[in-house]
Amino acid sequence: MNDVHSLKAALAPIAAGRASARIEDGRASIVLDVTGLGKAAGEELEADVRRVAQGVAGVREVRVLLTSERRARRLIAVASGKGGVGKSTIAANLAIALAKRGRRVGLVDADIYGPSQTRLLGVDGIRPESREKTLLPVPTRFGVPLLSMGGLVPEGQAIAWRGSMAGGALGQMVDADWGDAELLILDLPPGTGDLQLTMVQKHKPAGAVIVSTPQDLALIDATRAIDLFNKVDVPIIGVIENMAGYVCPHCGEVSDPFGSGGAEAAAAKMGLPFLGRVPLELAIRTASDAGEPPAAGNGPQAETFASLAAQLDGWLTANGG
Numbered sequence: 667m668n669d670v671h672s673l674k675a676a677l678a679p680i681a682a683g684r685a686s687a688r689i690e691d692g693r694a695s696i697v698l699d700v701t702g703l704g705k706a707a708g709e710e711l712e713a714d715v716r717r718v719a720q721g722v723a724g725v726r727e728v729r730v731l732l733t734s735e736r737r738a739r740r741l742i743a744v745a746s747g748k749g750g751v752g753k754s755t756i757a758a759n760l761a762i763a764l765a766k767r768g769r770r771v772g773l774v775d776a777d778i779y780g781p782s783q784t785r786l787l788g789v790d791g792i793r794p795e796s797r798e799k800t801l802l803p804v805p806t807r808f809g810v811p812l813l814s815m816g817g818l819v820p821e822g823q824a825i826a827w828r829g830s831m832a833g834g835a836l837g838q839m840v841d842a843d844w845g846d847a848e849l850l851i852l853d854l855p856p857g858t859g860d861l862q863l864t865m866v867q868k869h870k871p872a873g874a875v876i877v878s879t880p881q882d883l884a885l886i887d888a889t890r891a892i893d894l895f896n897k898v899d900v901p902i903i904g905v906i907e908n909m910a911g912y913v914c915p916h917c918g919e920v921s922d923p924f925g926s927g928g929a930e931a932a933a934a935k936m937g938l939p940f941l942g943r944v945p946l947e948l949a950i951r952t953a954s955d956a957g958e959p960p961a962a963g964n965g966p967q968a969e970t971f972a973s974l975a976a977q978l979d980g981w982l983t984a985n986g987g
């Protein structure tokens with residue numbers, strides 16, 4: 667076997683289909699395709715390839731060139747005009763329902779005022795590690811890796827974090843080692859101030875989902891959120907009405923403490939798609955508090971989120987795959 671064949675044979679078990687190699691005057695040049703591997707795994711593979719190549723007879727020097735098809739990772743913002751409407755709950759469950767459909771999804775919790783995703787996804791207290799200044803998202807049981815401001819903002823310092831620090835931390839989270847995730851769901855801080863505008867301007871999500879309760883007041887705020895995205899030319903994928911209709915945990919009867927249909931009517935008036943409604947249900951709150959997102963289960967709530975995710979999926983396909 668000549669040297670280049672020995673080199674190829676040595677590389678095959680660890681980098682089959684990813685490496686092409688040649689040797690000239692004892693110098694091995696290897697082009698390694700690390701598409702979809704993520705930074706850490708790509709570097710690990712590069713080190714393995716280097717080590718193996720150095721052990722091949724006739725090789726004095728090894729050069730490895732990494733290539734990767736640039737994968738466009740899309741950001742979908744989940745926003746609300748005011749706090750407490752269930753934006754984080756919807757964001758977490760949408761991410762899980764999309765993962766169930768086969769999308770490779772990560773979740774970014776940018777809500778510095780009330781970062782709740784670590785609790786919702788059952789990874790409270792687990793801090794993300796970092797490798798060479800790149801954050802490694804925390805894996806969750808639901809197939810959706812997570813990075814949260816919760817792990818970065820010192821508790822009780824949200825106010826001091828307004829502005830540039832929050833912007834910097836969000837940049838670090840978006841540019842983290844998301845591996846082959848094609849989609850990041852971005853749980854924005856509630857409201858429509860400068861902080862939200864800067865975040866949206868800088869990271870330019872592919873689209874936005876607006877969460878509102880059926881109440882009039884929340885709808886006025888939701889309209890402001892819609893205006894914010896319009897201002898920066900980010901398309902609104904649609905509006906979700908949360909806490910619509912109270913389902914009695916005892917008899918299953920549905921009543922409408924906050925009214926119903928308001929968000930749908932408002933969406934229609936603004937010419938925006940209405941994605942659906944999520945009822946106000948004790949089971950959603952208790953499951954969420956326990957780190958068991960309903961979308962991960964098999965109950966009726968899982969169906970509600972599956973249907974929302976199907977529409978989001980349709981939008982993603984229609985807008986670039």
Ligand SMILES: Nc1ncnc2c1ncn2[C@@H]1O[C@H](COP(=O)(O)OP(=O)(O)OP(=O)(O)O)[C@@H](O)[C@H]1O
Pocket residue numbers: 746748749750751752753754755756777779780782856908909910944945946947948950951952954955
């Ligand atoms: N459809 C629902 N049925 C019952 N409880 C819900 C529902 N949606 C959200 N909740 C509960 O309402 C509370 C607020 O929800 P969540 O934290 O998701 O809101 P938010 O809009 O993200 O708030 P914040 O502004 O604090 O980020 C939580 O206790 C959550 O479990």
